[in-house]
Amino acid sequence: MSTSAALELLTGRGLLPPLAAFVALGVAVFAIASRLAGHADAIAAATGLGRVFVGTLVLAASTSLPELATDVNAAWLGAVDIGVGDLMGSTLANMLILALADLAWRRRRVLDRVSPDHLLVGSLGILLTALAGAAIASGGGWLRVGHVGAETFAIVALYALGMRIAYVSRLVDGLAPSATAPERPASTAERADARPADGAPLRRAVVGFGIAALALLAVAPLLVVAAEALALESGAGQTAVGTLLVGFTTSFPEMAATVAAIRLGAADLAVGNVFGSNAFNMCVLAAMDLAYLPGPVLAAASAQHAVSAQLAVLAMALGLIAVARRGRGASRAPRVESVLIVATYVVAAALLARAA
Numbered sequence: 001m002s003t004s005a006a007l008e009l010l011t012g013r014g015l016l017p018p019l020a021a022f023v024a025l026g027v028a029v030f031a032i033a034s035r036l037a038g039h040a041d042a043i044a045a046a047t048g049l050g051r052v053f054v055g056t057l058v059l060a061a062s063t064s065l066p067e068l069a070t071d072v073n074a075a076w077l078g079a080v081d082i083g084v085g086d087l088m089g090s091t092l093a094n095m096l097i098l099a100l101a102d103l104a105w106r107r108r109r110v111l112d113r114v115s116p117d118h119l120l121v122g123s124l125g126i127l128l129t130a131l132a133g134a135a136i137a138s139g140g141g142w143l144r145v146g147h148v149g150a151e152t153f154a155i156v157a158l159y160a161l162g163m164r165i166a167y168v169s170r171l172v173d174g175l176a177p178s179a180t181a182p183e184r185p186a187s188t189a190e191r192a193d194a195r196p197a198d199g200a201p202l203r204r205a206v207v208g209f210g211i212a213a214l215a216l217l218a219v220a221p222l223l224v225v226a227a228e229a230l231a232l233e234s235g236a237g238q239t240a241v242g243t244l245l246v247g248f249t250t251s252f253p254e255m256a257a258t259v260a261a262i263r264l265g266a267a268d269l270a271v272g273n274v275f276g277s278n279a280f281n282m283c284v285l286a287a288m289d290l291a292y293l294p295g296p297v298l299a300a301a302s303a304q305h306a307v308s309a310q311l312a313v314l315a316m317a318l319g320l321i322a323v324a325r326r327g328r329g330a331s332r333a334p335r336v337e338s339v340l341i342v343a344t345y346v347v348a349a350a351l352l353a354r355a356a
Contacts, residue, residue, distance in 0.1 A: 006222060010229035018229035025223040026252055032219060033256030036062060036212040037273075040257075041266050042205035052114075055261070055272025056121050057163065062213045063253035063273060064280045066220035068287060070250055073221075075288035075297055082228075083288050084136070084301040086250055088308035091129060091278045092345050093251035095315035097258050098274045099341035102322070103334055105262060111335065112326045113267040117166075118275055122320045124162035125278035126313050128155050132282055132298065133309025140299030149296030152286040159283050216253055224249055271323070278316060304352070311348045315341045 010018040037059065044054035067090055074083035102110045135142065135151040143150035227249040254277050261270035289297045322337035 006225045010226060011232050015230065015233050018226050018233060022223065022226040022230060022249075025219060025226055026249075028219050029216065029223055029252045030256040032212055032215045033063060033253040034260040036209060036216060036253070037257040037260035037266075037269065038264065039205050039209035039212060041261065041264055041269055043202065043209060044266075044269065046202040046205055051261075051266050051268035052117050052272050053167070055266075055269040056118075056166070056276035058209075059257060059269065059273045060276025060280050062209070062216065063257050064277050064284070065213065065217045066224065066250040066253060067281055068284050069217060069221050070224045071284050072287050072291045075292040078292070078294075080288075080292060080297055080300045081302050081305070084285070084297065084305050085308070087132075087281045087284055088129075088305055088312055089248060090251045090254075090281055091125070091312040092308065092315055092348055093248045094254050094274045094277055095312070095319055095341050096345040097251065097255045098271065098319060099338035101258055101262055101270070102338040103342075110262055110267050110270065111322045111338075114271045114323060114326065115268055116323065116326075118268075118271050118323050119320055120166050121162070121272070121279055122275040122316060122323065124159065124166075125275055125282070126316045126320070127162075128158060128279055128282035129309050129312050129316070131155055131158070132285060133306045133313070135298040136301050136309065137303060137306035140296045140301070144296060147293055147295050148286075148289045149298055151296070151298055152289040155282050156286045159279055162279070220250065220253060223252065275316075275319070278312075307351060308348060311344055315344045318344070 010021055040054050040059040040062075041051065043049070043058065044051045047054075067086060071083035071086055074080070074086070098110075131151065132155060135149070140149055140151065145153070254273060257273050258270045261267070261273065285297060292300065294300065318337045318341050322335055325337075
């Protein structure tokens, strides 16, 4: 069934049909993404690449497939604000997920158990989001190559450069020793990075990961259709719907993968997935730019997205501060940075609801 046919099927009958579809598909996405995280953890152990690198690049790119499929389709249909709002909203939702996980699992102190190597990719996500926000605020289209804006090409180039530096310098390699690493004995979960996964050969892990990624790519767009049907039935605006509802919906895979990784004791996999997804999301703008033929996609986006970008940058900066300050403060007290990230998301939601 095509997405347009599914959307037609779910609309015109009130809120109940799209709500029921949204819940059912959300459960399916959670189940698939949880398996994806498990296979990613096996790959990290079997290859020796480490949870930081696999979470940042492999798992993050896979859980960002819904954003890619959804937003390219939105640009193709001319719904630029849905697509751009989804990317900014997904970044905010990813940070909300990380903050809530840190608050919910206070005994595990999720952000105390991660490598400082996440600071590089987290900073890259801030840079790319700030660049996109600046382009939107200034009207975009600073320099064009055909109908495509140079800003999105610059974002992709910076992402590739940042990931190359991270890999070559081994700053995101979970096996690399770090001069700034916390001076404490390695946990059982962290020591697991240094040995092959028991009973999980690399080939089986890769095949399982590929199947889960394809299943996620098939199911997640339908979840977005259900969210769009809810938006149509409620009469909300494109910018608010894209940033809040669709953005949160396309973050379901990150949410499920993050929760699954934390339950596995793989904190680096969870945090790498969040920061890596935030950086990768901005690269989706280039694919949208290619699909949107009337002109540069950032020039067509509403200026309200610049505010969302600023709040997303703030949320990521708070997350980086939490990583940099890991191990400090009361062991059971709520982390101030996590509370502020939740507050940032609430502010973004309130601003968008007022503007809708």
